[in-house]
Amino acid sequence: MDKHFYADLYRTMYRIRTFEKKIEEFSLKGEIPGFVHLYIGEEAIATGVCANLTHQDYIQSTHRGHGHTIAKGAQTDRMMAELFGKKTGYCKGKGGSMHIADFSVGMLGANGIVGGGYTLATGAALAEKIKKTQNVSVVFFGDGASNRGTFHEALNMAAAWKLPVVFVCENNEWASTTPYQTTTSVKDISVRAKGYDVPGVIVDGNNVLEVYEVSKEAIDRARKGQGPSIVEMKTLRIKGHYVGDPEMYRTAEEVQKRFRENDPITRFEATLLENELLSRKEIDGIIREIDEEIEAAVKFALESPFPDESELYDDLYID
Amino acid sequence: MDKHFYADLYRTMYRIRTFEKKIEEFSLKGEIPGFVHLYIGEEAIATGVCANLTHQDYIQSTHRGHGHTIAKGAQTDRMMAELFGKKTGYCKGKGGSMHIADFSVGMLGANGIVGGGYTLATGAALAEKIKKTQNVSVVFFGDGASNRGTFHEALNMAAAWKLPVVFVCENNEWASTTPYQTTTSVKDISVRAKGYDVPGVIVDGNNVLEVYEVSKEAIDRARKGQGPSIVEMKTLRIKGHYVGDPEMYRTAEEVQKRFRENDPITRFEATLLENELLSRKEIDGIIREIDEEIEAAVKFALESPFPDESELYDDLYID
Amino acid sequence: MREITFSQATLEAMKEEMQRDDTIFVMGEDIARQGGIFGQFKGLPDDFGTDRIIDTPISETAIIGSAIGAALAGMRPVADMHFADFMGITMDEVFNQMAKIRYMFGGQTKIPMVIRAPDGLIRSGAAQHSQSIEAWFNNIPGIKVVAPSNPSDAKGLLKAAIRSDDPIIYFENKDLYRQSGPVSEEEELLVEIGKAKVARAGTDVTIVSYSVMMNNALEAAEILEKEGYSVEVIDLITLSPFDEKTVIESVKKTHRLLIAHEAVKKGGLGGEVAAVVAEEAIDYLDAPIIRVGAKFTPVPFSPTLEEAYRPKTHEIVDGIRSMFI
């Protein structure tokens, strides 16, 4: 792996973090409308997984989808504009945080329906199989989402037909206010792989290199026509479920402590420096670059117009 | 086990077989309206499982539900009347074959929706848990039904909360025209138990004593508050999917051959005689008794009136 | 009379009924630890324990299906849907099981359960968290559908729904939760299911509405009153099967009808109300029937578009004015 590889991983993670911090700030100020779910603390997952994908590959995302969208290659200015509800956003302001998508890079959409993405990703994989390409499709899902029936229907279909789709579980221990273990019959979501005769593996989801390596295996397997896998990323939801969540169901100290010890960006930075993969200067360069990019994205969003009422009926039907 | 136990098992299996043959006859003649799915060849399953249940326990059945209904203790005359669409039937003619039920014996209903019963059975089990009784609930389901999302949602909920419900899979190798292995990612449905951290066992579904013993363990476990299990009964669908199925997707000879070798009633009869558990005479007595019962049931059904048009709105709302 | 919020009113209803009858329990996502996204279950676990206030997995088919099964086993479950938008997931359980079990089994059993479904627009909730889908259920025999428009009815109607032996869908509008209003402290505050209410009497025109749109209907009536029109406003309360008699009687008196709801106009409940009147009382009508409802698009995210989508008071006012030209 060369410098660019590491720099790209770092850049993506830091881009997500910086984007999310801005979103949090403007959301708390009430300038971003609607529900916003932040990806802070889980950046290594989207980054490491998507580093294995091209724009011809697909991802299906969740309600917590900004990180996936960025990692798949979307531009932060058009994303920011979308979140502000502006006409220049990816969805012309019709989608917002829970419905952001960039089809030009194979990002098939965030989804406000928890567990809504499994079957769609499976269908995209089916399409690629019928078309006989090597493209794959990845579906991100939470621990909570793993209890939706769509998980079962999609994974069984994908496994029975050996479709090129990878199921990436972001086990952040919480589903909204509910600790996943109180509603989920297994500790490791990945053991569910056994019920479909597919591989299921556990990954430290806060270690971007491990995420990259292990998801690479699953993705390569899919590309080779060997079917789906479950890759379970162990992580923790650092922020409230949504911006503004009073989080009365857990203690902030505990969460902050674990975050300090296990921030995926801090950890990666340490690895980079320790192993002399990137220099401090190089890292600072990236930080500067991204800070500027995100500032520009905010400016773009703020200066963009809201959609006009006359656009209401646009994009409803084609024919 | 005393004589009565064996006699009861034999009686139930033979009652189901005789009932089904009559149904087939009248259905082919066009005298029984609607879709009819026969349980011939699978009698050992309902019989062996329900021998562990009281009328305070519940079962949820399928589209192929006559056997379950009989095994749970319903009367064949009122069943027959229901299948003929008569007013004296269990459902006053409103339900028919796919919607037969006898709540007085804990038979909560056949179901025209494949996989529709899992969550209902789980709910009945939840109720018993809240009420702190020892009653259990059993859901029968096919190999084909095992791919419905409701399987996953119900079993996870039942396992997470240790509800007293047993999942009995009737793996008869076929889901309508489709061999289950072409659409199901695992050979043994029971391995799916691993994804919920519950026991999953395989049983020779054409051996009524084995069915009884193994389902007893699962049912006792549920009664003791230790949660759900999957019990997979291996069997074969002998008849067409429904009465009138041209069965163009498989060869009748192969099926008949396997049936001859593995008819659960013939096998049980041999066991009974070999081990001197019942005498030939005793068996013949049961046969005579049941033949008469079913003739009487047919007579009852034929002589009963159809519901009157004026009953259309009955039983829609209570308040 | 004391004033409490709509949300508190539903909370009181739950408490009183759960105290009265221990076969009642509630289940849904994030209701126990958090008390519901809108505070509508707050504190219930303290009174009734987590055996009766149950946080479920994200498994909507199991939530509704197991509520049905529990009802079959003698309980009176209340199932919370989190957002009405998620009811699509459970439609099979709702329309093929819950609605039909009693009927198709010939009355052998009953399904005394309530589905609570928070619906309607909420500031930029967007396409999947803002919908009003009540119209689907009008075509489904075997269910009753209700929707209160104020705190007092919210309480009385929820109590009545819980006591009913029929399966009931209780749509509660998300924007109404914070709204306050007088609610009697009388324990037997019950709103009759199946009966509409004349919320404001008038003689020149009838507005039929329900849920959050009642605010607009009453506001429109005020505005029109000042212009000299006497407006009768009917709150349907029960949406399916709805109280045809009260609507028809009103129209026979006023000779004019406007129906307003927040749901999409096309294919909405307004069509059914209009059709009943066009069948039963067309000769009494002195003007076209007018329907006011949301535009025929998914709910857009951006505030400007959401505002364009939303049905508004002035549409009611303009509609009625046009009837008198």
Place this chain on the structure above:
Amino acid sequence: MREITFSQATLEAMKEEMQRDDTIFVMGEDIARQGGIFGQFKGLPDDFGTDRIIDTPISETAIIGSAIGAALAGMRPVADMHFADFMGITMDEVFNQMAKIRYMFGGQTKIPMVIRAPDGLIRSGAAQHSQSIEAWFNNIPGIKVVAPSNPSDAKGLLKAAIRSDDPIIYFENKDLYRQSGPVSEEEELLVEIGKAKVARAGTDVTIVSYSVMMNNALEAAEILEKEGYSVEVIDLITLSPFDEKTVIESVKKTHRLLIAHEAVKKGGLGGEVAAVVAEEAIDYLDAPIIRVGAKFTPVPFSPTLEEAYRPKTHEIVDGIRSMFI
């Protein structure tokens, strides 16, 4: 012209379109080995292989969801629902994904897919295998809903649906499959989506109908013709959004309207048709609007009750007669 059955007509449509465009594929339960429960897919695997005619697991959410996903990846999927009754299972995929994806993503993509849904009464199919549920979808923007009433339209409409870039639900009535009728052999037999057809011209009264109930409508028209009434019969063909213009123009001419469908009357599509006319053309009406539809109960099993439930030709005839008293 040669006569073929409705079922064969759909088969021809599939064949011709699949030959023309290799991004089209079909999936559903029991369609490849068996050819569909009504023979509507018979022989297709011989022509197109089991890569394009796919037997699925009993996983309705995955069938519809993966069709949507495949559409996003550039295919034109046709998903068979086996029985329309099972669409409840997939409602979330249908209304929260299929209907909204193009709109909520700002037109970035399209969903050129067709859901084929066999509906309607079939001899004692009972509560869960007999339903007509089209009314639900009228309130859902982003989908188009069509339903042919004869073999020729079955073919032309299915071809048009497959070619459309919008997501379409194609309801095909189970009782119509065996019905024969003339079907042109012209390859470009296409029925325009969004447009109703005057199936029979008349001047005294308009019947609006669709799907299997068109048989009753035309039969009623014959009967009434003999009594001296000139009956115009409109076949909606597209049920959502339906062709309001053709309906309104007809009513403006005939001054009388009856709507007939096999679905439950209450909350049915007839309400929407009636409401549009009551809004747009009430002054032209010389009689109450009448709706004919099934009774407000789940579909009962027993033949006597099923017959009582079913809407009948004589109800149309009697309804129209009553308009002239």
